[in-house]
Amino acid sequence: MYQAERWDPLELRWRGQRYQPQTVVRQARVEAIDLVERTISWRLLGNPHVNGEHHLSALGHMVLDRGLEPEATRTYVDIRISIGDIVDFAVHDEDISALWLHVYYAHAERRSAYAQDLRMQKSDALFAARTSPGRRAEHHISESVLRPAGHVTQALHRPEKDGTFRFVIDYAVTDRRHETSDLQCELCHRVFEVKTRLRDRHRRVSHSRSRPFETENRPNNYHVFFYRHWHKYEVLSNRDIDAFIRDRQVSYGHAEVDAWADVGDLGGRKPPALELSDYRCAAHDE
Ligand SMILES: [Zn+2]
Numbered sequence: 001m002y003q004a005e006r007w008d009p010l011e012l013r014w015r016g017q018r019y020q021p022q023t024v025v026r027q028a029r030v031e032a033i034d035l036v037e038r039t040i041s042w043r044l045l046g047n048p049h050v051n052g053e054h055h056l057s058a059l060g061h062m063v064l065d066r067g068l069e070p071e072a073t074r075t076y077v078d079i080r081i082s083i084g085d086i087v088d089f090a091v092h093d094e095d096i097s098a099l100w101l102h103v104y105y106a107h108a109e110r111r112s113a114y115a116q117d118l119r120m121q122k123s124d125a126l127f128a129a130r131t132s133p134g135r136r137a138e139h140h141i142s143e144s145v146l147r148p149a150g151h152v153t154q155a156l157h158r159p160e161k162d163g164t165f166r167f168v169i170d171y172a173v174t175d176r177r178h179e180t181s182d183l184q185c186e187l188c189h190r191v192f193e194v195k196t197r198l199r200d201r202h203r204r205v206s207h208s209r210s211r212p213f214e215t216e217n218r219p220n221n222y223h224v225f226f227y228r229h230w231h232k233y234e235v236l237s238n239r240d241i242d243a244f245i246r247d248r249q250v251s252y253g254h255a256e257v258d259a260w261a262d263v264g265d266l267g268g269r270k271p272p273a274l275e276l277s278d279y280r281c282a283a284h285d286e
Contacts, residue, residue: 027102029164030085033077040077040099045086054096062098065126073098079198079228080129082136084163101128107172114171128167136165137196137226142183145224145233146192150281153183153192187283191221192235199229201266205241208259214242222279227266235279236263240271 028042031051038057044050059073077099081087086102103124105111138155146153159165183192195204203225207213217223219239226233244263263271 024091026089026091027086028089030081030083030087033081033083035078038074040081042087042089058096059099060097062100064129065123068126076100076129080133082133082165084159084165085132086164086166100125101132101167103128104166104168106168106170110171124169127169132165132167133198133228134194134196135167137228138181138183138194141192141194141224141226141233145235146183146185149276149279150187150284151183151185151190151192152187152281153185155183156181185281185283188281190281191218192224193217193222194224194226196226196228201227201230203234203236203263203265203268204260205263206259207245207261211259213238213245213261217242222274225266230266232266234266234273236271236273237278244271 027045032041041053056074061070135157142153217238
């Protein structure tokens with residue numbers, strides 16, 4: 001169903017510091033991550049009897065994309081990897097030098113047409129690193145936050161029955177470089193935009209002079225902020241966010257092509273995080 005990425009030696013040398021000609025890449029499923037003991041446990045794909053555990057401090061640094069600073073593998077695991085992810089290991093003499101999210105492809109026959117459409121090319125590895133935590137957060141918010149409030153939503157990317165979560169780039173999806181997709185309730189049609197924060201507590205929404213928050217977001221929809229490091233979330237109404245932006249005349253920030261406004265931090269009183277009763281699905285009311 002999926003086409004797996006092929007690795008060439010150049011690509012490997014680029015990623016792992018300790019590249020050797022004998023280096024091999026293996027795919028494994030992450031079984032456990034212990035951030036106190038700083039270990040990661042895995043089970044080999046295709047040969048599930050082979051498993052292992054590695055100390056994160058023994059892993060090196062990786063380059064995610066040209067022009068970017070190398071990132072410590074343990075930081076990469078800390079903020080981007082979850083149990084059930086499929087990762088690639090670079091193995092040399094039984095030793096692992098680096099690991100990263102494995103990228104699967106769907107509809108590979110449309111790859112060349114796709115590449116022509118892309119305005120800005122970042123590596124698939126970087127795309128996976130930045131996007132996978134957000135995909136997982138969307139599924140979590142859909143199941144654990146919105147469902148208890150009566151909303152029926154489905155994240156675009158979902159784990160398999162056993163919890164395996166493959167990072168797939170589908171060339172038949174034309175907006176593959178969008179980091180997230182909104183969750184829309186099938187019953188009340190409210191839209192929830194999930195914003196994942198990897199290691200800070202900022203509430204940050206898309207906002208620029210050419211695309212101000214108020215014109216891009218309907219007031220009776222919502223933003224959900226997921227703070228991955230703390231495993232916490234907050235639901236805010238777009239109406240409250242817009243009022244905050246107007247009151248404070250917040251400054252614009254930007255990086256690459258994104259522009260944003262900060263609307264406080266986790267736990268801030270303005271704008272207030274909503275209680276479940278404030279965002280429950282109105283479709284159940286008679
Ligand atoms: Zn609903």
